[in-house]
Amino acid sequence: MTQITLALPFALPPSELAPDLHRALELPALAALLSRTASERRETIDSGARALPYETWLSHTLGLTGAAPAAQGASLAEQSAPLAAAALAGFGAAPTDGHWFIVHPIHVQMARTHLTLADPRQLRLDEAEARALYESARPYFEELGKPLVYGDATTWFMRADDWQGLRTASPDCVTGMNLSDWMPEGEHAIAARKLQNEIQMLWYEHPVNEARQARGLPPVNSFWLWGGASGGQPSSAPAVVAGQPWLRAISPAPLRDATFDTLLAKGGSHPMAVLGQLIEPAIAGEWAAWLDHMRALEQQWFAPLLAALRDGRISRATLVLSHRHTSASYTTSKLAQHKFWRKPTLNKLST
Structure with missing residues (x-):
């Protein structure tokens, strides 16, 4: 039965x-x-x-x-939650090798004494905006040997074979919390943070964000990395x-x-x-x-x-x-x- x-x-x-x-x-x-x-x-x-x-x-x-x-x-x-490869396969790009992370465009906001992650579900990012931000960021990832793959407006993927030991947290763990307690940890944490800082500066005055703020929407001012997993199909x-x-x-x-x-x-x-x-x-x-x-x-x-x-x-x-x-x-x-x-x-x- x-x-x-x-x-x-x-x-x-x-x-x-x-x-x-x-x-x-x-x-x-x-x-x-x-x-x-x-x-x-x-x-x-x-x-x-x-x-x-x-x-x-x-x-x-x-x-x-x-x-x-x-x-x-x-x-x-x-x-841990090594879900990136399985999610990527669901978007029609099943990875046969490599180590992958889920990448979310996000809005980081200032609380009274610290930075917090706003719920990515509330970002209301449409396809045109997401594609423009993705295309502007992709060369920075590729320059580091970290290919960036587009899933949908809120879900991208990064291959980083040498970052397998990076400890990351899921966005649902982090939303509303003090970001300093949840940043990536491990040997390549500094490199991951440097890439994040570069993208933050790139998007600071991006036309997409200027248009969003003119409409009263929060800017997309960073990205969140998590779910690191090596290629392979779920059982x-x-x-x-x-x-x-x-x-x-x-x-x-x-x-x-x-x-x-x-x-x-x-x-x-x-x-x-x-x-x-x-x-x-x-x-x-x-x-x-x-x-x-x-x-x-x-x-x-x-x-x-x-x-x-x-x-x-x-x-x-x-x-x-x-x-x-x-x-x-x-x-x-x-x-x-x-x-x-x-x-x-x-x-x-x-x-």
């Missing part, structure tokens, strides 16, 4: 908000899935981890980081429903933005999906939108999943929930759903 895994990044709200958010939710299917379980596991992630729990889970699912952290005797905090890939372009690119094209029924029909004997609808509102702290997405997930995914468990179309289901510093997985089955003495509750959504 079919086993299904659903990853839900940021389904765990911050502990200080959880009670109020739970009171605003009526999700009976999710409550049953979380309360009547066959097994469960929860882990707290170190605050200095350079990949979020869902990114680490995805790397493992793609076969890019070997055994799962528990099997390795390592915590999720020690894992498997989950469906991705919503999420930033690099994340959706990892999903097989027929399963991008799949429905529950499509996933069951086309996802094989162990279909997997990343439901990314909660990432952006959680990072932005837009909890009304987060609640709306949770209600939609109940109707579109949790209720159909519970029904499929009860009628035997699915034998087991695992929900992988996470927040910035917490990861939790809950596995249930048709038999576990018969544990009527366990009252359905959303208490396990608390971090």
